[in-house]
Amino acid sequence: MAYPLRLDAAAIAAAARELVRAGGRQALSLRPLAASLGVRAPSLYRYYPDRESLEGAVAELAAAELADRMEGKRKGRRGGAALKAIAGEYLAYSREEPALFAMLLAAQPGPESKRLWNLLLAALEPVTGRADDTAAAVALWSFLHGFATLEAAGQFGASGPRGGYERGLSALLAGLRL
Amino acid sequence: MAYPLRLDAAAIAAAARELVRAGGRQALSLRPLAASLGVRAPSLYRYYPDRESLEGAVAELAAAELADRMEGKRKGRRGGAALKAIAGEYLAYSREEPALFAMLLAAQPGPESKRLWNLLLAALEPVTGRADDTAAAVALWSFLHGFATLEAAGQFGASGPRGGYERGLSALLAGLRL
């Protein structure tokens, strides 16, 4: 056996996650990634056919991490408090891991994205009084994602969002109850 | 005069806009851009020091176009109808020009971004009853931008947003009135 097995898909994805976390999406390049794993770039193609599939794997890791964090915050809370807690965690993740957060939309939704979706739906049910209220989940997710994205892009300027998050979240939840 | 002036910053930006429009942000590369203007790539550096500044110029063009469209829709309408019209136009722009829409966040906000902001604030005033209601504008913009972004990224899946836009917009406006 000339070349012993040194790689596996999960280890590559984890190393890719670190590159993105530290330097953003553009920092995910094959040569540095391979170097961080002690191999040469072409070896990676045995596990991921192209760079795009690597991005998808990083997106899945990020979605899983976010879903874990949100689920952790939900525990021990109910109703509106639970909903605000997971919403706040969505925003906290976008602030603490902006590069990984941005990767969430870089790939087509995978299984972990479904978990995020189900978390939102479950948390909304006691607030709107309806099970599987897809429209409400779309609305809440849109608000959360938009706020996080605009804030990360610096679009709120020097004056900041000026309480727009709290005001919008309260208004949206109140309106969804109607 | 050996080399007559063939370029100017506005013409370069307009050609760059076309490249982005047709092929997305990655399609904005210097050689094709220069070729579309009948010059060689290095000539562009006299007007834009790097690719990033070109992206900023394209973002400004996109913001101006979007603001024009929103202002056009606002005319002849008042109150909630005017607000829903400009919100709908924001969404329509993201659907018709997805690549240019994505460029809006690629650069730091410029003067045209301020115009968009002021449009939102003015349209919100008769709805919330408050002048310069920054928090309300942040909330509405977040919802609009998030919905447009998630939809463009295919995050709503095959079933689509299921009325989440209409539901969220109505709920948010109702809640902001309180």
Place this chain on the structure above:
DNA sequence: GTCTATAGTGGGATAGAC
């Protein structure tokens, strides 16, 4: 002062040896 030509760097991807 503006443009051309070219060299240098680095990324993605593939072929074929081991």
Place this chain on the structure above:
DNA sequence: GTCTATCCCACTATAGAC
């Protein structure tokens, strides 16, 4: 399964023509 070697393409920088 991993390697070397290589191709193609992109952005940067600079020397020099006009």
